[in-house]
Amino acid sequence: MGKKILIISGFIAIFALAVLLASYLLLKKQPSTVVQEQKIPAEEVVKTDEMHVYSIENLVADCFADDKIFCAVERTVKCTLAPELASCDKEFVPGFILGQTGDTERPTQISFKITKIKPIPDSSDISVYTESDCDALWFGLCKGTVIYSLNQKKNGEWGVTDMFALE
Numbered sequence: 219m220g221k222k223i224l225i226i227s228g229f230i231a232i233f234a235l236a237v238l239l240a241s242y243l244l245l246k247k248q249p250s251t252v253v254q255e256q257k258i259p260a261e262e263v264v265k266t267d268e269m270h271v272y273s274i275e276n277l278v279a280d281c282f283a284d285d286k287i288f289c290a291v292e293r294t295v296k297c298t299l300a301p302e303l304a305s306c307d308k309e310f311v312p313g314f315i316l317g318q319t320g321d322t323e324r325p326t327q328i329s330f331k332i333t334k335i336k337p338i339p340d341s342s343d344i345s346v347y348t349e350s351d352c353d354a355l356w357f358g359l360c361k362g363t364v365i366y367s368l369n370q371k372k373n374g375e376w377g378v379t380d381m382f383a384l385e
Contacts (some may be wrong), residue, residue, distance in 0.1 A: 251293035269349075271329040272296060272354045279305040287335060291346055291366050295328050298356065310377035315356075316362070325352035328360050358383045 277300055281289035294315060298305035301316045308316055330350040337344050345365050352360035363384040368376045369376070 224231045233364040242365065258291035269329050269331045272299060272327065274326045277303065279303040281305075286374070287344070287346060287368065288332065290329065290368050290378055291348065294330075294366060294378040295330060298360065299325060299328060305380050309371065310375065312380055313376060319329070322344055322357065325353050325356050330364070338367070343367060344376075 250352040269353050272295055274294075277296055279296070283289055283292070285376055291308065293305055294302055294311045297311045297315050300306075306316055313338050314342070328350065328354070332346055332348050334347045335344055336347070345367055348366065350360050350362065350364040354360070359381050365382045365384065366378045366380075367380040370376050
């Protein structure tokens with residue numbers, strides 16, 4: 219009788235450990251919905267993503283990547299090409315992207331590759347460095363090293379607040 223109790227107790231303990239491990243792994247994969255939960259490490263993060271190319275002829279508003287930071291940069295690129303897209307909202311892209319450009323011609327093709335992501339000191343904002351190219355001048359903000367300043371919104375999405383270009 220004591221041997222049966224020991225075997226049953228062993229199976230229960232193994233089952234409990236398996237449930238705890240599965241719960242931990244499931245919670246670890248859940249996306250963050252609270253701004254403070256998604257932290258960028260203090261050191262800079264270097265990305266080695268491939269070059270992403272966008273053309274006005276085949277744009278879709280949605281981002282299909284799992285990386286919310288990538289999706290914020292992608293949204294800004296798409297809104298530069300076509301500000302009338304459904305995802306173009308001044309809460310998530312700099313206001314000048316959505317405005318009329320007057321004599322400045324919008325690009326019809328933009329490519330970018332994220333080269334590094336750096337936290338901004340004493341802030342929850344980040345800087346995303348890209349190597350970019352386009353087929354127009356566009357205020358000098360789509361050729362060479364273009365830096366996107368991002369902050370995280372209350373819903374957990376990242377939004378681009380400003381853009382800079384290095385010569």
